[in-house]
Amino acid sequence: MGERGDQHGAATFPWSFIPAPGPGERRADYFTWPDVALAGLRFPYFALRGREPGPTVLVISGIHGGEYPGPLGAIALGRELDPATLRGAVLILPLVNLPAFWARAAFVTPGDGRNLNRAFPGKPAGTISEVLAHRLLTEAVESADAVIDLHSGDIFEALADHTGHFQTADATVTARNEAMVAAFGLPYAGTYPAPTASLSLVGNTALRGKAAIIVEVGGNGLVSPTQVATVQEGVREALRALGLLPRHPARRADHADRRCRTGRRPRDRALASGGRDRTRGRGGRSPRHAHRSARRAAGRCGRAVRGDGPLSPDIARGA
Numbered sequence: 001m002g003e004r005g006d007q008h009g010a011a012t013f014p015w016s017f018i019p020a021p022g023p024g025e026r027r028a029d030y031f032t033w034p035d036v037a038l039a040g041l042r043f044p045y046f047a048l049r050g051r052e053p054g055p056t057v058l059v060i061s062g063i064h065g066g067e068y069p070g071p072l073g074a075i076a077l078g079r080e081l082d083p084a085t086l087r088g089a090v091l092i093l094p095l096v097n098l099p100a101f102w103a104r105a106a107f108v109t110p111g112d113g114r115n116l117n118r119a120f121p122g123k124p125a126g127t128i129s130e131v132l133a134h135r136l137l138t139e140a141v142e143s144a145d146a147v148i149d150l151h152s153g154d155i156f157e158a159l160a161d162h163t164g165h166f167q168t169a170d171a172t173v174t175a176r177n178e179a180m181v182a183a184f185g186l187p188y189a190g191t192y193p194a195p196t197a198s199l200s201l202v203g204n205t206a207l208r209g210k211a212a213i214i215v216e217v218g219g220n221g222l223v224s225p226t227q228v229a230t231v232q233e234g235v236r237e238a239l240r241a242l243g244l245l246p247r248h249p250a251r252r253a254d255h256a257d258r259r260c261r262t263g264r265r266p267r268d269r270a271l272a273s274g275g276r277d278r279t280r281g282r283g284g285r286s287p288r289h290a291h292r293s294a295r296r297a298a299g300r301c302g303r304a305v306r307g308d309g310p311l312s313p314d315i316a317r318g319a
C-alpha cells in the first residue's frame with residue numbers, strides 16, 4: 001500500500017475518471033463512462049481526498065440489484081467521513097449495477113442476464129456486464145491499494161453475516177486483509193485458497209496483488225438500520241485499521257477479550273449483576289460504541305470458515 005502524495009506532501013487522488021477533489025475535500029456527484037453498453041447510466045460516487053498522503057481505498061456496493069445494506073451503508077459513510085482528517089483517498093461507488101437496482105433483479109444484470117460478479121475481468125467491448133466489469137477493474141480497482149466489496153444475500157437469499165478474502169503469499173496483503181476482517185468483526189470470516197483464475201471482483205483484485213475483502217450483511221431483499229450501521233461502521237473501522245483515519249484513543253486491551261472467556265458482553269454482565277453499565281459513564285463510551293466493541297469481540301471469537309468446506313469456493317467467494 002503506497003503512501004501516495006504529490007511533491008508538496010498532499011494526498012493525491014488517483015482515479016482519473018473522477019474529477020479530483022482538492023486536498024481535504026469531498027466531492028459527491030455522478031460520473032459516466034463513454035461505452036455504448038453503458039449509455040445513459042449516471043453512476044453516483046463519493047470522492048474523498050485527505051490532506052496527508054496515505055493509502056487509497058475503493059469501496060464498491062450494488063454489484064447485485066437486490067442487496068440494500070451495502071449501498072445504504074456506503075452512502076451514509078460517504079456523507080459522514082471528514083476528508084479534513086483523512087490520510088490518503090477514498091472512492092465510494094455505492095451503486096455500480098444501476099439497471100439491476102432499478103429492476104430489483106436478483107443476481108443478474110438486465111440486458112445480458114449475466115451475473116456481474118461472474119463477469120470479471122470483463123471485456124472492453126461486449127455485453128453490459130462484461131464492459132462494466134472491465135471498467136471497474138481497469139479504472140476503479142487499478143488505482144486502489146485496497147478494495148472493500150459490499151454485498152448481502154440477494155432478494156431470494158439468506159446468508160449469515162460474514163467477510164471473505166483470499167489467501168496470498170504476500171504477508172503485507174494478508175495483514176491488510178486480516179486487519180479489515182477484524183475491523184468489521186462479523187460473526188464469520190472465510191479464507192479461500194489463492195485463486196489462479198477468478199470471475200469475481202474480489203478474486204480479480206487479489207490476482208492483481210491487492211488487499212480485498214467481500215462483505216455480506218443481511219439478505220432477502222430487506223434492510224434494517226442496524227444492518228446499515230454495521231456496514232457503515234465496519235467500513236469506517238476498516239479504513240481506520242488501514243491508517244486512513246486517526247486511531248481511537250487507547251482502548252482497554254482486555255475489553256473485547258473478556259467476552260471470549262465469559263461468553264457474555266461486558267455490558268450484559270454489568271447489567272445482569274445489577275451493577276452500573278461500565279460501558280457508559282465517565283469513560284464516555286456510548287451504547288453504540290459498546291455495540292461496536294461487542295461486534296468486534298464476536299469477530300475475534302467467531303468461527304473461521306474455509307472455502308474448501310461444504311460451501312463451494314465459487315459460491316463462497318462471489319455471492
Ligand SMILES: [Zn+2]
Pocket residue numbers: 063064067150151152154318319
Ligand atoms: Zn451480491
